[in-house]
Amino acid sequence: MQMFSVIGAAAASSAVPLAYPADSWDQMFNIWLGLAVVIYLIVAVPMLYFLYRFRYQEGVNETASTKEYESHGLEVLWTIVPLIVVIYMAVQSLTLYSEMRNPPPESLVVKTTGMMWTWQFDYPSGKTSYAELTVPVGKPIKLELTSRDVIHAFHIPAAKTMEDAVPGRVTHLWFQFNETGEFPSFCREYCGTAHAYMQAKIKVVTPEEFDEWINAG
């Protein structure tokens, strides 16, 4: 399977990815796309060849043959090979799922509450912010999500992660940015009139800037 991850590895291995777990999604996308292209070619190329090779020609094979061909070797091959491919994809998907669902233990926990129509962020220090989430670069952030009214969903496109915020329940997601900058996040569960404006800016700053900000009351 090494050949299928080459496309992703070439882009990913040279530099640290912008955000986790986005890199795993990119890798999975490349693997599935590569497999799909290979399977497509295995089906389509012989099909085109057979279309040409066994096209109707006057006087050739005009009467149907009653001979039956079978090959145990071939049957075993087309059972075992897809089985290995499917098992590989299942393991690969489970690995990504487990990575996505399990925040690293050193994560900074931010309690995140959705409400019509903004997001409230409560930091361990007691500091609170609205519609703006300030986080240090290079550190995993775990958001513990809930909602004050209806179901919302917190979505960070650049980190390729999302989770529902449900009233009376605590859900979670985690992400990590490896570059400073500002990245958008928004509510991805239709929640009423101003749903489209329910955004939060994610400010990724250096650890020093973060300490300064969190201690500034």
Ligand SMILES: [Cu+2]
């Ligand atoms: Cu919402």
